[in-house]
Amino acid sequence: MSSGPEHPLESAVSPTSTVKLRPEILALPAYKQGQAAPTGFKLSSNENPFDPLPGVLDAVDLATRQLHRYPNAAAPEITARLAEDWGVEPEEVIVAAGSVALLMQFTLAAAGHGDEVVYSWRSFEVYPWMTVLPGATKVPVPNTPDHRHDLDAMAAAVTERTRLVMVCSPNNPTSTVVTAEEFAAFMQKVPSDVLVILDEAYAEFVTDPEAVNGRELVRRYPNLVILRTFSKAYGLAGLRIGYGIGPAAVLAAARTTILPLSLTDHAQVAAIASLDRSEELHERVRNIATRRDAVWQALLEQGWDIPKPHGNFVWFPTGDRTEAALEVFRENGIIARAYLPDGVRLTIGEEESVEKLLYASEQIITEVR
Numbered sequence: 001m002s003s004g005p006e007h008p009l010e011s012a013v014s015p016t017s018t019v020k021l022r023p024e025i026l027a028l029p030a031y032k033q034g035q036a037a038p039t040g041f042k043l044s045s046n047e048n049p050f051d052p053l054p055g056v057l058d059a060v061d062l063a064t065r066q067l068h069r070y071p072n073a074a075a076p077e078i079t080a081r082l083a084e085d086w087g088v089e090p091e092e093v094i095v096a097a098g099s100v101a102l103l104m105q106f107t108l109a110a111a112g113h114g115d116e117v118v119y120s121w122r123s124f125e126v127y128p129w130m131t132v133l134p135g136a137t138k139v140p141v142p143n144t145p146d147h148r149h150d151l152d153a154m155a156a157a158v159t160e161r162t163r164l165v166m167v168c169s170p171n172n173p174t175s176t177v178v179t180a181e182e183f184a185a186f187m188q189k190v191p192s193d194v195l196v197i198l199d200e201a202y203a204e205f206v207t208d209p210e211a212v213n214g215r216e217l218v219r220r221y222p223n224l225v226i227l228r229t230f231s232k233a234y235g236l237a238g239l240r241i242g243y244g245i246g247p248a249a250v251l252a253a254a255r256t257t258i259l260p261l262s263l264t265d266h267a268q269v270a271a272i273a274s275l276d277r278s279e280e281l282h283e284r285v286r287n288i289a290t291r292r293d294a295v296w297q298a299l300l301e302q303g304w305d306i307p308k309p310h311g312n313f314v315w316f317p318t319g320d321r322t323e324a325a326l327e328v329f330r331e332n333g334i335i336a337r338a339y340l341p342d343g344v345r346l347t348i349g350e351e352e353s354v355e356k357l358l359y360a361s362e363q364i365i366t367e368v369r
């Protein structure tokens, strides 16, 4: 009997090569997706537990009949719709295949070798990755002890070489927000020729009136781009569509760095159909925010010291017990996301997942005690 590899490619694939490749790319960990859940609840990717909004599947179905054609990547309809919605000109709107694509485009447009990108850490794991790809330098600024951005330290980290500063509110994975007042003070300190991106992927879930809100900042700063996505509240993660609002000249530069034709017609029509259903959207968002607040209260009652969550997810600062915590969640049918060595992030998902989540969290905190 053969003792060879089970997979035909196993012996042919070598992890090393003599081909000259960029060392900083080889040193990068590959982007890790939230684990799938063969059984149990997948609360590892901050997805929306609801089905697509009414009208979305029909719109996508129609677009499917044109699959033999390239998409209209200029996206005139969704761009016009968003421009109207935000009270700006179409040139002040940029749409792409997810806000991750936009993060990459803006970084490519602004930062190269020798330039610096400042971001809070821990934050969205794409920020270090998008910085390294064009050869720029990472400047991570530690979060405050209460898991928030340290905006004073971030402003102080801006140098002559800084080309981009990322502000993430609510912050993935800690779910904390920057306040409008903090953001205004921060923008006063950052030179107006340094691009600032306010990544608001989870903005729709925010209920705190003091939190920063990109909608109130439109056209206020010549160096600010606001990023939003249809992946989270709108539940279109699988179709890949996000957008930015900002100064036309900055957006024009980012448009030149796009991966051509990556934004599909399906994503565009689904986004328009979703915008047509704002009432249902708000109802769903309210539902998740209410569930989130109830989960947070229950966790506090269990004895957890967890920052108040503002996105559709909760942060457990489990530190060196992160792997053990992940395992307890898994044993209870909950797939969580671990951020070693800091903590665990859990998405607020299906109603039925809450009881299991709280049962597991009670076990974890009891063990820690």
Ligand SMILES: Cc1ncc(COP(=O)(O)O)c(C=O)c1O
Binding pocket: 045, 046, 097, 098, 099, 100, 101, 124, 168, 171, 172, 199, 201, 228, 229, 230, 231, 237, 240, 241, 242
């Ligand atoms: C903070 C933040 N920004 C952007 C994104 C990317 O979203 P999209 O699906 O639009 O690429 C995510 C997704 O997890 C996120 O957490």
